[in-house]
Amino acid sequence: MSILIIILFIIIIIFFCSLNIRIRNLEKEIAKIRAEQSENPKDEIIDLSDRQLQPLGEDISEIEINPTEVTDIEKESKINISPVLEFLRQNALAIAGIFTLVLGIGYFVKYAIDKNWIGEVSRAGIGFAAGSGIIGIGHFLRKNYTVFASIITGGGIAVLYFTTTIAFREYHLFSQSTAFSVTCFVTLVSIFLSYYYKSEILIVFSLFGGFLAPLMISSGHGNYPFLFTYITVINIGMLVIAFLKQWKSIGWIAFIFTSIYLFYWTVAKTDITAVYFYVLSYIIFYAFALQNYFTKKKLLPTDILMLVLINFISIIGTVFIFKELQYDPVIVFPLVFALLNGFLLYRKHPEKKLGTAHSIFSGITVSLITAAFALEFSTHLITTVWAIEATLLLFIWKKTGLRVFRIFFYILFSLVIIAQIMTWVEYIDAKNLNIIFNPVFLTSSVTVFTTFINLILLRKTAEKTAAENSFFENFFAVVSYSVIYIALLLEIIYHISEKPLIIIFSTGMLFSLYYIFIILLFRRKLEIGQILETGLLYSFFSLLILNSTIAGSGLITDMIINKIEMNNYFIYGLYLIPLLYTFIKILPQSDFFKIWFSYWLLIAVIVTTVSMEALHLYTLLFAENINEMEKLQEYFTLLHLPIIWAILASFFIYKGLKTNAHEYGKAGFALLGITIIKLYFYDVWKMDNVSRIIAFIILGIILLLSSFLFQRLKNIVTTMVEKKDAKDQANIK
Template sequence: MTENQHKINQLFSAVERLLKKQESISSDITLLRNEIQKIQDDELKNETRKEFRQEEEKTITPSPSVNEPIREKEVVTPPILDQTKEKEEIIYMSSHERFKEEKSAQKTIVSKSKTPKSKNDLEKFIGENLINKIGIAITVIGVALGTKYSIENDLVSPLTRIILGYLAGIGLLGFGIKLKKKYENYSAVLVSGAIAIMYFITFSAYNFYQLIPQTMAFVLMVIFTIFSVIAAINYNKQIIAHIGLVGAYAIPFLLSDGSGRVGVLYSYMAIINIGILIISFKKYWKPLYYSSFGLTWLIVLVWFATEYLTDKHFSLALTFITIFFVTFYLTFLAYKLIKNEKFGIENIILLLINSFIFYGLGYAILSDHETGKELVGLFTLCNAVIHFIVSVVIYRKKLADKNLFYLIAGLVLVFITITIPVQLDGNWVTLLWAAEAILLFWIGRTKQIPVYEKLSYIVMAIAFLSLIQDWGNAYDFYGYSEEKNMPIFNIHFFTYLFVIGVFGGIHFLNNNKKYIPAFGTKNQLSAIISFAIPALIIFISYIAIRLEISMYWDQVLENSTISSNDNSTNYFGNHKNYSIKSFKAIWIINYSLVFFSILAFLNLKKIKSKSLTYISLGLMTLMIFGFLFRSLYEISELRETYLDQTLSEYYPRGLFYIGIRYVSFVFVAITLFLCYRSIRQDFVQKKLDIPFNILLHVAILWIASSELIHWMDIGESEQSYKLGLSILWGIYALLLIILGIWKKKQYLRIMAIVLFAITLIKLFAYDIAHLNTISKTIVFVSLGVLLLIISFLYNKYKNKIANETTD
């Protein structure tokens, strides 16, 4: 019965082939007939036209007087023409009708075949593809659950379980191979399921029951892997590779007994990944590669974060991450190099992720080991050597497009660049990202590869975020370090300089007109990038030095700690020189004034940027207000400390406690002068002249008030905040009135009036409450005289002021 059925199937196949050939021959015959008919129609047309012209010539006579022949010819001619047209129409009708009939017949056949096709396609997909995949998945799960149940209830002996499992896998494999000729897709699903079962059984036999030795277990797994590779390539089906190889990743976790045999797990994963590597030499199945890549590194990272122990896993972890890195590196390159295909952005990202995960894990493993932390620099250099070997092979053999060569050669440069800093300190992450950013930008811009340039902007952002994290970690380096570290000459500052140099190089390339930006010269995003990169350079430069100043004073504060049990002074316990905090705040603001003043000076002399002019003016104004609000307060605290001589037994309170104010005044004066120079430019002057003059007079009055209080405190006067300030403000208001009238500037006179109003409010609300009679008299008389003078000036120059207002 089986042989007859087989013959019937063969005959049906032969009939189908003949029918297809018949349909093909019939369509060819139809086309030939149509072509012949067309040629015949054209010939008939030409003959008819020729006869008609001949007959028409016969009907024409030279004499209009002979009427009889003309009538005869007129009677004869129409029938000939009519017959000719009739014949033409009959021929056309017959040929067109035949063509229409054939066309309608073809449409009928097509429509008949198409009507059930959509339904058949859906049914075919469900019946031939979806159901068998679901079925094999359920089968494998069923085998797993059945095995687990038999294990938990001890229904059969371990040896019997393993033998039955192998028999089930071999039977399913044999049945799948037998069906390959007729049902290839179905056969592929069965074969892949059989491979997964064989992996499952082998792992169980070794890991749970110890029925086979380790060597034999891995030999069997290697055999299954080789068979999976051959089957996947032979069937040309990713499903075999997915179920047979990547699906095998789940087995150790489904059957784990918590024994923690990491070496076995990683060896198992390595075998699977090597199988995928072999496949990649023939096929470029992206989903397969992505799945394996993601699962492997995810398992390793989770294990490292939760279960890694330096004493127990150091050598094992280092060995297997190297195997995984090399395997995926080769898998990534294999197919692309053989086919000489170009690399897209997803390929670049995968290569970089593979390199960075390997380096990051390797660095973490080594840095936690007592001996390994001395080898971090060597490990970094080894990464450079690996990439160098690959780049040399690619270059000499000309195995790929130049973009890949540039990328890998750039990785060599990156790892060589950071080898020394990595050996010295842990700022390697920032250095790595920064070096990678300039490498990608250089390749993208100079070699005109937009994808590299766009990717470099992402890496720049990551490098900047990493640098911010380093700023947070730098406090530990200074504040809590037992060793004295040199400011400026330390690894943190070198990192900042490196990042500044990287962004400076990117800025230089960005301004080179020989190279076209990835987003185009007139694109808004290119304009933003052109602004953002120099802004980052300025910001990082400012923060780098500011952080050094801040951390230096923090360290000085920590080093000032002393212990005392002095009964005579009642100072017990630990003490610190908290005046250092005031010095720290003052010097940070002094540095800020100097930094932004230098920036403004460079812009005036060399850069000459409108946007930078406004930015520098804003920053200098901000720092001036920072000085007025914060520095002057800290300066007053130092004066109080100097006058009280608190803890002077332990910390000398010298003249610099009161002299530092004049150093700060010099920096403020320089900043105000550069603000003045900046607003004198043509495109700024009319907009900011008034705001600058207001800022100038506010700063002068504020500093003058501080200086008055300073010297009155030194002179031990008790009226500095009342008597002295009120008179000073009144005098300054008078000066503003005089200056406003002289320079014809109304806003100065308004400022004077506002200042006088504040002074009077202060006088009545605060001053007179605690002043004695003499002081009250002096204040009232002084302010009254000043008001009279101001009133006199207004009256004397009222015409000038009126004319100024009219103008």
């Protein structure tokens, strides 16, 4: 078996050498063609072949880009991933090859170990030798095959990292400090090679290895100060290279790894020492984000996003530590960060033209100050910070027009809702919370305030007419108003939770009606769309039916059983104010009646409200106890209710004829039919003789009067139509 492997290896080497000779001959021919092209620049065919034969690994820094195109790309904020896909397409074989080679070396070493060919020290030596050899191959290929050489070198660095890890964890060949020193040395060498080769790909490999090295050699006993001293050194080196080479990817890789490590330390072992590293990381990554601002006087979308994230991640970490360790004041870091951004805003303010940078610094400063005051009142940290950060992202999107911030806003706002729901759950077990000034409601207040600001920022503009935008805006508006509604309702219910259930329900219904009514009242200023306005009206009228049938009836029953005074009923009756105002002012100015079903819903509200309130008053005036209440309600249903329905049906029929709104007439006749059916098939069998006579006489009179009015109005309408036709004919003649 071993002989076959050696033979196969020799064949591969011979084949590679032969192929390499052919490639060199081809390169000589290409060089000859290029020389001929330089003498004959007008030959388009040679020029085309030259372009086609350029090496795939050519350094992209030599490609010239039109600055106007870059500006257009920045304005449109389209995240173009085609260069990444192109890189993967062109270098997929190289990446797969180096990965396969590393695995092959690993399997060979494992096979040698299983056969007891080599000892533990030799195993580690083979790993270090293989890694160094691969790096050497990458070094010799760097001039003509830059990208390929970077991938090869990155694979060699990976072999060195894994060899060090295995030598420490599995074979215990050296101590943790020695292993850490080796990984540090590998990281420094790889960073130096990245800078020397001018290869961003290689430094990405180096950063991944540098940040994963502590996990590779970890012994389970966390020495966090030492770990973050090491990470800070890496971040400083990253910052220097980022400024020298303008490589943005390395800053984001370092930021993500650093944030994960810091949060893990903060949660696993809350220590005041972590605050110092939060501050150091804040300074490093803030300088990284402001690199283009200081050098080119502009902020790219990634720079703005970094500014937002580093501010709020640092706030979450430092405030959490202060709260856990009970240090004061918790607002010191939000205010310090706000002061820094305020200084940048002050430097930008004297300029006559206030651009994107001014908006970004002002938005971050205001957001940090808002977060500071909210946290001072003991609001929940995550919910508060996320809510303010979401609003800041929306503000940035409105100012810059960069869609990436809109996407992040919708993602973060979804997380805000989840965090807020978890905050509301605390009402269940909370005891003796102060009215308004309690952590749960104060946190909800921050969410409510930021949500209201979001609604203002998302007002429709002339540019946003697409159906997709309208859908998202309507959906977001519904969610936002629902968040505000639930936050206020839960606070009210918590403080009346000791009251009877019917009192809680009726109070919730009254609040719900007034909440929708206030939105409808200010619908123009809030720029509520037609669809949302119609939905609110439907919700308002549906709640009115529930309020009259369930809340009102339950409240009357509770009042009679417990001998409660009329005050509760008067409070319950306050719903009539928004009801009447909606009928008189809001409905005539809305598009509610564009749907035929709207007439029937409105008629159902009128019939239910009039019937139930007449029943409530009748019961309150004459009932002394629960037994009398049941008898009076049955008597009212049999005698008075048909009369009320007949009067309302006549009114609807008259309304339909007068306004040409045929749905009123249809509903009137339907209600009249229900009244007659109820009278003949149910009521007469329950009434005594006197009640039956009274009901039939009164109902008969009402029906006759209604018929008379109907016929008279019909004749009037017919006469008016005939006169109009005659007048039109005369004008024609």
